[in-house]
Amino acid sequence: MKRYLVAGMLLWGIVPGVTACGDVGKPHPSRSGAVTMPNLVGKNGAVAKDDLERLGFADDRIKLSPENRVFVAMPSHWTVAAQSEKPGTRVSLQELIVLSVDKMRHPWLHHN
Structure with a gap:
């Protein structure tokens, strides 16, 4: 049983005493x-x-920032509605770029 627990922890990236959250939001x-x-x-x-x-x-x-503050699990299901930096401007690679997104509408999924 212990072997399966360790294998599961490795599969899901769970390692006791290790966290990946420390560098979130810091420039690369x-x-x-x-x-x-x-x-x-x-x-x-x-x-x-x-x-x-x-x-x-x-x-x-x-x-990726949706208006209704839902987590964006699949970026391919969203469309960019606005961006934090204007097109054509010079931007540092360390700048945080925020893309405001809207959920894509598929006409075949909606019945009116």
């Missing part, structure tokens, strides 16, 4: 420089996030 130490902010409004949330990561932003520097 190896990321420096600045990039030109693209226009992400209207893009799929997952595509927008990938675009920012390709520019050099660390995952913890990109936040």
Whole structure:
């Protein structure tokens, strides 16, 4: 039984005495420089996030923020409605980028 417990802890990333929460929100130490902010409004949330990561932003520097404060589990189901930095401006790779997102509407799922 103990062997299964240890295997489960490793599978789920649970290790006694270890926490991954300490660095949340801090700038990534190896990321420096600045990039030109693209226009992400209207893009799929997952595509927008990938675009920012390709520019050099660390995952913890990109936040998807829905209006109703629901956790965004699947960025591909959301559309970017606004972004914290204007397109065309130079932005540090250590800046926190907030993408305001709306839930995608699928006409075939809604009955009027």
